[in-house]
Amino acid sequence: MxxxxxxxxxxxxxxxxxxxxxxxxxxxxxxxxxxxETGFVECPYCDAKYVHADFEGKA
Known part of the structure; x- marks a missing residue:
């Protein structure tokens, strides 16, 4: 699996x-x-990663 x-x-x-x-x-x-500073954060529940558009491709 x-x-x-x-x-x-x-x-x-x-x-x-x-x-x-x-x-x-x-x-x-x-x-x-x-x-x-980092441009992203992860949800503590579902682990989805949110990236700000200014950091797309960098984070």
């Missing part, structure tokens, strides 16, 4: 919300702050 890589989402805001994306398959909504 293989494990799928977490989803990577490119966003235009530095503060974003993640709810896991699916009603029964989701998780509680959490607000995440993307640091200006």
């Amino acid at each position: 293989t494990t799928q890589a977490p989803e990577t989402v490119v966003v235009k805001a530095y503060r974003i919300a993640c709810d896991g994306g699916g009603a029964a398959l989701g998780h509680p909504r959490v607000w995440l702050q993307i640091p200006h």
Whole structure:
């Protein structure tokens, strides 16, 4: 059995919300702050990686 890589989402805001994306398959909504230094943040629930558009291809 293989494990799928977490989803990577490119966003235009530095503060974003993640709810896991699916009603029964989701998780509680959490607000995440993307640091200006690194340009990305990972959701502590679903491991989705959010990358700011300014850092696309770098993070």
